[in-house]
Structure formats: C-alpha cells, structure tokens
Amino acid sequence: MSQDINQEIINAYEVIKEGGIILYPTDTVWGIGCDATNPEAVAKIYKLKQRAETQSMIVLMNGEKMMYNVFKNIPEVAWQLLDLSEKPTTLILDEPRNVAPNIIAADNSLGIRLVKEPFCFKLLERMKKPLVSTSANISGQPTPIAFKDINPEIVKGVDYVVKLNQDKVAGKPSTIIKLTNDSQVKVIRK
DSSP: OHHHHHHHHHHHHHHHHTTOOEEEOOSSSOEEEOBTTOHHHHHHHHHHHTOOTTSOOEEEEOSHHHHHHHBSOOOHHHHHHHHHOSSOEEEEEEOBOSSOGGGSOTTSEEEEEEOOOHHHHHHHHHHOSOEEEEESSOTTSOOOSBGGGSOHHHHHHSSEEOOSSTTOBOOOOOEEEEEOTTOOEEEEEO
C-alpha cells in the first residue's frame, strides 16, 4: 500500500505542476483538485463542473505555515475550532492572498480545510502550495459518495485519476464555518 501511495503522489504532483487537474480521494468525498495558485488550472475545474466562477471552491492545506502564507490574520477562534472539531471542518476566512484570484469568493474570503488524510497531506507536502478541493460532480448534481458514482464526464475530463480508495464509501461532506476578521462565527453547513 505505502508504495502505491508514494507513486500516486508522484503521478498526481507531476500533473498538478504542469497545470493539470486531478480526481482524488480526500478526508471526505472524492474531489477535483489543482494548484490553488494557478488561475488557468482553477478555470479548468469551473469549466468541467459547469460551475459559475462566482461559486468559490475550497482549498486544502496541511498546516499552520501554509495557512499563514494565505491569511495574514487568523482569528484565535479558528485554532480552537480546528482543535475541537471531531470531523473534517472547513473554515471560511477573510482576506486570502497568494492564491488564484478566481478561487476567492466575492466577499474576499476563502474556505480552507486542514487535512491529515495521508494522500492529501503528503501531496501538499510535495506541492508546498494549497490544493483546490471541490466535489466531483457537475454543478447542481448530487455529490457522489463513492468513486463508482462519479459522472463519467468528470472522470474523462480530468488529467489524472488517483488510483487509491476507489472502493471506499465516503462519509459526509465537511462542516463549514465562516469566521470574519472581527471574530463573528457562522455555521454554514453542519
């Protein structure tokens, strides 16, 4: 297994580095991803999902250093929420920087999730940049909970499909909590 995961990380990284998009397992549902700092790659995902660029996508990160590279101000409550959360939690934070402009929401915020799942974590370690993560569906269609449920158009439309966990049924999508710089907290999805 560990040999496979390392090979898959190398394969996915090579595609991402060239501005490609991948289909990959996350700590929640299968995701479509790319380098979050590359606007052309981000645009490819919007096009594949037939999604308006006004609907922002989230990014995965693997630690504090990456978070501070994207957000200058991180409210103290963000760390408390991440420490306390039992299940995968996406935080929407204000004023991101060092990411593709077309991934930032209209109100100048960005959703992020810290991942510990080995494939995502190690891929992020190699990329040293945040990874886009958006559910593997055409906009408006249900979110697939297993690889076999993913629309063939999506599978064909990406540059690389990661060959791990293809038989696993995913848990629920993450909890989403919006935090503003003045420390207002709002739960968007439980």
